[in-house]
Amino acid sequence: MVKSAIIGLDTKGHCDIIDITPKVEQQLVESDINSGIVTVFVTGSTAGLTTIEYEPGLISDLKEMWRRLVPENIPYNHDRAWGDGNGYSHIRASLLGASLVIPFNQKKLSLGTWQQIVVLCHDNRPRKRKVVVQLLGTS
Amino acid sequence: MVKSAIIGLDTKGHCDIIDITPKVEQQLVESDINSGIVTVFVTGSTAGLTTIEYEPGLISDLKEMWRRLVPENIPYNHDRAWGDGNGYSHIRASLLGASLVIPFNQKKLSLGTWQQIVVLCHDNRPRKRKVVVQLLGTS
Amino acid sequence: MVKSAIIGLDTKGHCDIIDITPKVEQQLVESDINSGIVTVFVTGSTAGLTTIEYEPGLISDLKEMWRRLVPENIPYNHDRAWGDGNGYSHIRASLLGASLVIPFNQKKLSLGTWQQIVVLCHDNRPRKRKVVVQLLGTS
Numbered sequence: 001m002v003k004s005a006i007i008g009l010d011t012k013g014h015c016d017i018i019d020i021t022p023k024v025e026q027q028l029v030e031s032d033i034n035s036g037i038v039t040v041f042v043t044g045s046t047a048g049l050t051t052i053e054y055e056p057g058l059i060s061d062l063k064e065m066w067r068r069l070v071p072e073n074i075p076y077n078h079d080r081a082w083g084d085g086n087g088y089s090h091i092r093a094s095l096l097g098a099s100l101v102i103p104f105n106q107k108k109l110s111l112g113t114w115q116q117i118v119v120l121c122h123d124n125r126p127r128k129r130k131v132v133v134q135l136l137g138t139s
Numbered sequence: 140m141v142k143s144a145i146i147g148l149d150t151k152g153h154c155d156i157i158d159i160t161p162k163v164e165q166q167l168v169e170s171d172i173n174s175g176i177v178t179v180f181v182t183g184s185t186a187g188l189t190t191i192e193y194e195p196g197l198i199s200d201l202k203e204m205w206r207r208l209v210p211e212n213i214p215y216n217h218d219r220a221w222g223d224g225n226g227y228s229h230i231r232a233s234l235l236g237a238s239l240v241i242p243f244n245q246k247k248l249s250l251g252t253w254q255q256i257v258v259l260c261h262d263n264r265p266r267k268r269k270v271v272v273q274l275l276g277t278s
Numbered sequence: 279m280v281k282s283a284i285i286g287l288d289t290k291g292h293c294d295i296i297d298i299t300p301k302v303e304q305q306l307v308e309s310d311i312n313s314g315i316v317t318v319f320v321t322g323s324t325a326g327l328t329t330i331e332y333e334p335g336l337i338s339d340l341k342e343m344w345r346r347l348v349p350e351n352i353p354y355n356h357d358r359a360w361g362d363g364n365g366y367s368h369i370r371a372s373l374l375g376a377s378l379v380i381p382f383n384q385k386k387l388s389l390g391t392w393q394q395i396v397v398l399c400h401d402n403r404p405r406k407r408k409v410v411v412q413l414l415g416t417s
Contacts, residue, residue, distance in 0.1 A: 002174045002277050004244050035280045037317050037414060039176050039242050044251040045192040052372045053323040057355035058365065065348060065369050070204060077196035087197065091204050094191045098254070099240045101377045103317050103412035105282050110410045112322040115376070132249045134242035136176060136275065136414065138280050141313045141416050143383050178315050178381050183390040184331040209343060216335035226336065230343050233330045237393070238379045271388045273381035275315060275414065 002136050003031045009129040011047070011121035013089075015063045019054045020131060021116045024102075025109065027133045034107055036137015040100045043130045046089040046123040048096030054116040066092055066122070089122040096120060104137075141275050142170045148268040150186070150260030152228075154202045158193045159270060160255045163241075164248065166272045173246055175276015179239045182269045185228040185262040187235030193255040205231055205261070228261040235259060243276075280414050281309045287407040289325070289399030291367075293341045297332045298409060299394045302380075303387065305411045312385055314415015318378045321408045324367040324401040326374030332394040344370055344400070367400040374398060382415075 007023050024038060042049055052058055069092075076087025100117065103110045111117070119131060146162050163177060181188055191197055208231075215226025239256065242249045250256070258270060285301050302316060320327055330336055347370075354365025378395065381388045389395070397409060 004174065004242060035282065037412065039240050041240070041242050041249050043249055043254065045190060045254040050372045051323060051376045053368055055356070055359070057357075057359040058368050058372075060355045061365050061369055062372055065373065069208060069347060077199045078194070079196075081194070081196040087200050090192055090197050091200050094189045094197075094201055095204065095235070096373070097236065097239070097375060098190050100375070101240050101317050101319070101379050103282060103319050103410045105412075110319050110321055115321065115323040132242045134176065134244075143313065143381060178379050180379070180381050180388050182388055182393065184329060184393045208347060215339045217333070217339055218335075220333070220335040226339050229331055229336050230339050233328045233336075233340055234343065234374070236375060236378070237329050240379050271381045273315065273383075 001033050003033060004134040007131040007133055009131060011127050011129050013121050013123040013125050013127060015066055016121040017059050018119045019116045020119055024117055024133055028104060028107060028135060031135050032139050033135045033137045034139055035105045036135060038102050038104060039134045040117060041132045042098050042119055046086060046093050047129060048093045048098060048120045049100040050096060050118060051115050052118055053114040086124045089124060092122040140172050142172060143273040146270040146272055148258060148270060150266050150268050152260050152262040152264050152266060154205055155260040156198050157258045158255045159258055163256055163272055167243060167246060167274060170274050171278050172274045172276045173278055174244045175274060177241050177243060178273045179256060180271045181237050181258055185225060185232050186268060187232045187237060187259045188239040189235060189257060190254045191257055192253040225263045228263060231261040279311050281311060282412040285409040285411055287397060287409060289405050289407050291399050291401040291403050291405060293344055294399040295337050296397045297394045298397055302395055302411050306382060306385060306413060309413050310417050311413045311415045312417055313383045314413060316380050316382060317412045318395060319410045320376050320397055324364060324371050325407060326371045326376060326398045327378040328374060328396060329393050330396055331392040364402045367402060370400040
């Protein structure tokens with residue numbers, strides 16, 4: 001069985017990090033699927049997905065990591081060609097990855113207690129985002 | 140239902156970045172599966188997969204990011220032991236990851252308009268690559 | 279069909295890297311599923327998963343990469359708030375990712391000969407880990 005939904009998000013950009021765990025769990029609860037996997041996928045090329053313990057210290061630490069590894073203020077060829085100033089956003093998104101797959105059994109996601117599903121919006125402006133949540137499995 | 144195919148690629152190495160989106164879409168079109176996920180997986184330990192807006196500026200920016208984060212010209216214990224000079228290739232591949240999962244519905248991948256599926260060949264020489272494209276879902 | 283198992287691991291922390299390929303293959307051999315995907319997912323927020331050629335040189339090179347990209351000895355807000363000194367562990371885990379999906383056909387994983395599935399424990403102390411191995415596919 002397959003069940004698919006789209007979560008709409010208003011993201012602020014600048015490494016906005018949003019916990020979507022409750023929305024993913026809601027899809028699972030409302031479905032007829034009991035065991036399988038949920039694939040979470042963010043459409044677009046300036047956002048990514050991962051898991052983290054969602055607390056303010058780590059959220060700021062993760063933003064700091066991105067500033068260090070893929071800085072905003074170095075030259076990008078994308079910006080020279082297109083002038084939209086978000087070359088760093090695309091590169092961060094490509095390194096992190098747009099998809100995440102989480103198994104579940106008896107309606108329970110395999111997440112740890114301090115492990116949340118987060119969307120990272122790396123763009124340099126607010127965006128309307130679509131996150132696909134697709135359940136695949138058996139009743 | 141499961142349908143699996145292997146895409147063969149001749150990669151040049153040195154962070155060769157190849158857009159395989161049309162080949163993945165072709166597998167989907169030719170299958171009897173309408174909704175589900177496609178798992179793309181690159182066999183071997185010196186290549187990886189992600190999504191990016193496939194335009195020349197970003198392709199060069201992504202190569203530059205790899206040069207910065209996992210440089211070619213620092214010492215690697217792999218090279219000391221095996222002498223093949225591609226320690227950096229393996230490390231880049233492990234950081235990026237070998238698999239990518241994309242949901243589709245009614246034969247349409249959940250990719251954005253400017254979001255392509257790319258294989259990154261990090262090796263230091265041309266290679267023959269196998270990329271597995273596996274569809275899993277329902278008609 | 280869905281078949282799920284939990285692999286228990288005693289990890290040492292400090293970027294302990296453990297080859298779990300034989301355990302994943304064992305789940306596949308013992309199941310009634312012949313073609314499909316295996317989702318490997320590590321529960322908790324200080325560990326991650328990837329593939330690598332499992333040889334001592336690369337294992338030490340990968341540890342060195344983590345020391346360089348996400349150092350232990352820089353300030354983390356997580357540590358200021360919680361005092362457990364493992365801010366770097368969480369950030370490394372979020373960058374690497376907690377899930378890995380590998381297709382298989384006729385009971386054979388699509389891994390290369392020199393490509394193993396590894397769990398990275400980034401924590402700063404020994405841990406008991408749960409790794410979910412879930413098979414999804416057809417007989």
